[in-house]
Amino acid sequence: MSTARAERLVNLVLALLSTRQYLTAERIRGIVPGYADATSDEAFSRMFERDKTELRELGIPLETGRNSVFDPVEGYRIARRDYELGEIDLAPDEAAAVALAVRLWDSPDLTGQAQGALVKLRAAGVEVDENAPTIVEPRVHTEPAFAPLLAAVQDGQVVRFDYRRSDSPERRARTLEPWGVVSWRARWYVVGHDRDRDAPRCFRLSRITGEVRRVGKPGAVRRPRDVNLLDFVAGTSERDSSPVARARLWIADGRAAGVRRRAQPVGRMTVGDDPGDVMELDLYFPESAADWIAGHGEDVLVLEPDVLAKSVRDRLERVVHGEDG
């Protein structure tokens, strides 16, 4: 941005902040320095339109209205109470939280936005030491679909995107009335009304491929009052559970440290010529336990229950004999 334009914009903001009356474009042209450079009405009009757009993009609440019903054209002003950031004073530990929050995102876009907020908080008199050494460095990862979905949620606009389920190569276009974006166990989801299924659904952001497109008008989405977004996502993923069964395993001496650290020794046993421990292990998800145990090959054998022993044997046989084993 040229120095002349930056200067003009600052003057425009100051002029509109200082007036209670709406100032018409013509009046602004007359008083704000910089517009005198416009050589024609058309050039001024283009310049002024660009400047209004710039102010709105900066988040400046530009009000339009007429001072009296007899005024032929609308004018502009900035209401101070809408422009100004409210009073804020942060204690040192609160400011430390803000400093850390600004560094939390791994997305340059969100980091930039958070830094923009920090500049304003500092201008409000808050002292934030961004480079203060911290013991803990947290990072939050976002997906490319995060920003467009959040914007669509806030604007109440329907979205369309391609979605791939984890177990299938098929990409299917989904049309969703988005209600909210939810973080759960370090993964992001969007929850809403799936128009194709005519039912509420949640989608993992990491499985959205390509662009998120907006469909229809803003304000079209109505989020039902009784929906708890977090429950919606948490309810569809595995809940914390208590063990469903207990397994007895034989583990060769000096092997399978990962299994050993989760199991309790209950005895000794020799299999063939090989000595090992008999250990007990709580099972939470028997299918994934079978994967895990099978992965250890001859180092871990299942003594009981039979159903687990069979699951592990089936896996190993499929590896030895191929797909039709």
Add this chain to the structure above:
Amino acid sequence: MSGSTERMPRLLALVPYLLARPGIRIEEAARDFDVSARQLRKDLELLWMCGLPGYGPGDLIDLSFDGDTVSVTYDAGMRRPLRLTGGEATALLIALRALAETPGVLDTDAVHRAIAKIEAAAGAAQPSGVVVGMGVREAATTARTRETVRAALQVGRALRIRYYSASRDRITDRTVDPMRLLIVQAIGYLEAWCRLAGDVRLFRLDRFDDIVVLDEPSAPPAHAEPTDLSGGVFSPEPDHPEAEIVLDPDARWVAEYYPCEELAELDGGRLRVLMRYGDQSWMVRLVLGLGGRARVERPAELAEAVRQRAAAALARARHLPVTSGQ
């Protein structure tokens, strides 16, 4: 933030910023705005030319310079910063909510107080439609490990740890010089110089079996570089061996879970991927555990190792005493 695109937000924030800090050194203000002192002086010169209609001496923003410090003597009505935009409030407040939900980073009470104050000041710009429920399951032992690691970092001491390495499936005792505590994707790690490996390592807090704070100081060598996390925690090294694996539909989650390059979609919903691995025994355990739902196409010795382990396991299981149900 040095580009001209960021200049307007800075120009609008500068006067209130200086009002709150009379006589601040220009260097220091420049640091807070992440620009050079030269750029900040240019900004101040520009603001000096701006003011209220009339634009006479008493209408313009007035600054007084004293040595290398600056104060505002007339603000022309620009007393407060512009309110937060929706995007700014969202980025900051969601990050704070995430901090509040992540155990062990900060006093969560302070985070909640900061959230309440910023929400109150932000007014209408509060983010809606975002819920952060980290839902982290942290075992009590992991929380204790985290507290010990934090204490060691605070007093700058080395640690003696008993650590389970999942890639080698082995437990080792090592002495480490702590560098940082990291929380990435809701999982806690200690970044430390490992005297056993002679290198910087990340240790997952839930894999510590024992931890003792030593009397000796933490002394990572000067050349110990913090890990680059831009590619995630598990960034495969280019010199690691690579394997081509075909995943059945119900093993496709592997491509989502581990860093993989997707090579081709095959018939029947199968997927061919390229995976790098640091340790062959880890890769064998993974493929073996997928029980035929993943097939190693290359290297041949990996495929053979998987097959041999499976055959050996079946042979050994035949030595087990027969139980009633079989």
